[in-house]
Amino acid sequence: xxxxxxxxxxxxxxxxxxxxxxxxxxxxxxxxxxxxxxxxxxxxxxxxxxxxxxxxxxxxxxxxxxxxxxxxxxxxxxxxxxxxxxxxxxxxxxxxxxxxxxxxxxxxxxxxxxxxxxxxxxxxxxxxxxxxxxxxxxxxxxxxxxxxxxxxx
Numbered sequence: 799x800x801x802x803x804x805x806x807x808x809x810x811x812x813x814x815x816x817x818x819x820x821x822x823x824x825x826x827x828x829x830x831x832x833x834x835x836x837x838x839x840x841x842x843x844x845x846x847x848x849x850x851x852x853x854x855x856x857x858x859x860x861x862x863x864x865x866x867x868x869x870x871x872x873x874x875x876x877x878x879x880x881x882x883x884x885x886x887x888x889x890x891x892x893x894x895x896x897x898x899x900x901x902x903x904x905x906x907x908x909x910x911x912x913x914x915x916x917x918x919x920x921x922x923x924x925x926x927x928x929x930x931x932x933x934x935x936x937x938x939x940x941x942x943x944x945x946x947x948x949x950x951x
Contacts, residue, residue, distance in 0.1 A: 801939075809877035812943045821930050825866035825897050828859025849919075852911070855904065862900050865893040876946060884946065891934060891944045898931040 807813050814822075823830070831849045835842035850856040869890045872883050886893075905924050912920075934940055 801942075807877070811876050811946060812939075814873050814943055815939050817933065817937070818940055818943060819870075821894065821934060822866040822870050824926060824930055825894060825901070826863035826870075828856055829863045829867060832856070832860065852908070855908065858904055859901075862897045862904070865890075865897045869893065887946055888944060891940055895931065895934055898927060898934065901927055902931065 801812065805813060805815075828850070831846065835845045838845060846856060850859065868886065872887050872890070875883050876887055902924075905920065905927060908920060909924075
């Protein structure tokens with residue numbers, strides 16, 4: 799599939815789309831909340847309790863966010879063609895899918911722990927997670943971005 803020239807970086811590699819960046823950021827949501835809680839010292843523990851009432855969920859969320867942080871960093875390192883980073887990048891879609899599926903399991907566990915009581919934050923998170931998982935599965939742009947083939951000139 800052909801993309802416009804602006805979709806490629808100066809090394810001829812397909813840049814991650816804004817939707818892929820959003821997917822990476824959402825996967826790293828625990829890290830974002832953790833940094834925000836650290837920045838707001840007074841209400842930090844309240845903020846963490848609001849988003850992660852079960853403390854262990856924060857730790858699991860931080861673990862599940864590591865692949866997206868690694869892939870965000872590797873997106874700028876792809877042109878160096880390091881064997882290890884290229885290998886990780888080429889398998890980035892699988893890493894993200896594994897993180898998203900694990901996040902779905904974690905959210906299902908939270909739903910089970912609350913005996914199925916509906917809450918808007920949990921409902922919205924489940925819908926967004928499911929939608930972004932489908933995006934990762936179906937997007938040819940994501941597939942081509944992680945294929946890491948330079949633009950043929």
